[in-house]
Amino acid sequence: MKKVVLILLLTFVQQTISKAQLQNSIFGIDNPSAGNYNFAEYDLSTNSFTTLLTLPISFLSTNYSATVDVDNGIYYFCDGQFLYSIDAGTGTLIATTNLNLPPLNHFGYVQYNPCDGNFYGLMIQTGTISLQAYDPSSGALNFIAPMPSGVNLCGSCSAVIRPTPNQYIFQAAYAIIGFDIASGNLIYNTPIIDLSNESFGHMELKCGSDLLYGTSANPTVGIKYLSTVDPSSGIVAHVGQNGWTPGVFKPFNGGSCINQITEEYFYSGVGHQLINANTNTGNLINAQSIGLSGEILFIRHFSDCDCELSSGTDEHSVSLLQLAPNPAQNILTINHPEYSSGQTEISITDIRGRAVICNFQYQTTKTTLDISHLQPGVYFVKHTGEKGNYFGKFIKL
Numbered sequence: 001m002k003k004v005v006l007i008l009l010l011t012f013v014q015q016t017i018s019k020a021q022l023q024n025s026i027f028g029i030d031n032p033s034a035g036n037y038n039f040a041e042y043d044l045s046t047n048s049f050t051t052l053l054t055l056p057i058s059f060l061s062t063n064y065s066a067t068v069d070v071d072n073g074i075y076y077f078c079d080g081q082f083l084y085s086i087d088a089g090t091g092t093l094i095a096t097t098n099l100n101l102p103p104l105n106h107f108g109y110v111q112y113n114p115c116d117g118n119f120y121g122l123m124i125q126t127g128t129i130s131l132q133a134y135d136p137s138s139g140a141l142n143f144i145a146p147m148p149s150g151v152n153l154c155g156s157c158s159a160v161i162r163p164t165p166n167q168y169i170f171q172a173a174y175a176i177i178g179f180d181i182a183s184g185n186l187i188y189n190t191p192i193i194d195l196s197n198e199s200f201g202h203m204e205l206k207c208g209s210d211l212l213y214g215t216s217a218n219p220t221v222g223i224k225y226l227s228t229v230d231p232s233s234g235i236v237a238h239v240g241q242n243g244w245t246p247g248v249f250k251p252f253n254g255g256s257c258i259n260q261i262t263e264e265y266f267y268s269g270v271g272h273q274l275i276n277a278n279t280n281t282g283n284l285i286n287a288q289s290i291g292l293s294g295e296i297l298f299i300r301h302f303s304d305c306d307c308e309l310s311s312g313t314d315e316h317s318v319s320l321l322q323l324a325p326n327p328a329q330n331i332l333t334i335n336h337p338e339y340s341s342g343q344t345e346i347s348i349t350d351i352r353g354r355a356v357i358c359n360f361q362y363q364t365t366k367t368t369l370d371i372s373h374l375q376p377g378v379y380f381v382k383h384t385g386e387k388g389n390y391f392g393k394f395i396k397l
Helices: 002-014
Strands: 025-033 036-043 048-054 065-069 074-078 082-087 092-098 106-112 119-125 128-135 140-146 159-162 167-171 175-180 186-191 199-205 212-218 223-229 236-238 256-259 264-269 273-278 284-289 295-300 322-324 331-335 343-349 355-362 366-370 377-385 388-396
Touching: 025 065, 065 295, 074 106, 074 119, 106 128, 106 159, 119 140, 119 159, 159 199, 167 199, 167 212, 199 223, 199 256, 212 256, 264 295, 322 388, 343 366, 355 366
Parallel strands: 065 106, 256 295
Antiparallel strands: 025 036, 025 295, 036 048, 065 074, 074 082, 082 092, 106 119, 119 128, 128 140, 159 167, 167 175, 175 186, 199 212, 212 223, 223 236, 256 264, 264 273, 273 284, 322 331, 331 366, 343 355, 343 377, 377 388
């Protein structure tokens, strides 16, 4: 599994397509006919649709999912047993990772967490479901929490990572379920209170909002609204009163996403439709027919929310540490951001928030730490000195 991590890092270094260029597009899985699936891009500026890669799959299951690593430009597609890593800029399949699960086990509702580099999802086994984390640096799946009893999954439901605070939230058939990632505590098990004659679905996270966004549809009269659900109360509300009639019906696994930069909500409708609406007004912006047979599925946009370490701070003003080497195997050197005449504290925590190293120093410009005893994975570094806090993140091989 270390080889997969190195491949991803090398791809990031060599990547020629910028994040800004990727953010001009919506990416997903094109299904033009039965048994054919392609990674594809829809360019929002030119309204052009391009097939980039034929995927090595011949069918879809409701347990399949897709997520993106915004910083590294990688689109991940998980079929429950394998995790496919696709360079969105070039359309290249850069890694196929076997999760090494028994035949009847599936890892579904998978979401990449940009704050720790792990994948979180539901381990679906015969008779049991649990929240687990997949660590790509070690190849290990780690149990976090059991699913509460009585939860029913659904094929068109989705999951999100809320990085501040660090939460995994998914929509079940009739409820919003949420966990605190660090503790494994259940924070939401809230029945969804639908509006009269409507049903809420296709849930997404909007940065800075406590509400979750999705659509509420009345299929009998053929109208759909951009809506929110409060995960604490389950109450569904229309964002605006201007519903629309295109794309009332969605294909299974159609997918949805929010462009966090423009605050537009996108979802795919039956028959290669791409619909987007304004999350502030609820108004329909566009209902674009791609004009091909089949469907566009698992749509994602390359934008995300700030991590908990930088909560409430513009990403350009976050104070970052210089760590070397990174990834590191035995020794990690931390270059101090300032020459401190007083005491400085360096603390290192794992992805569950547990302290693994705490170090105090006086009058020094760098600290070298032995990390050989740490398990492979992602770790966070916090440096506290006279001029405030500085943060860093490294991968332990």
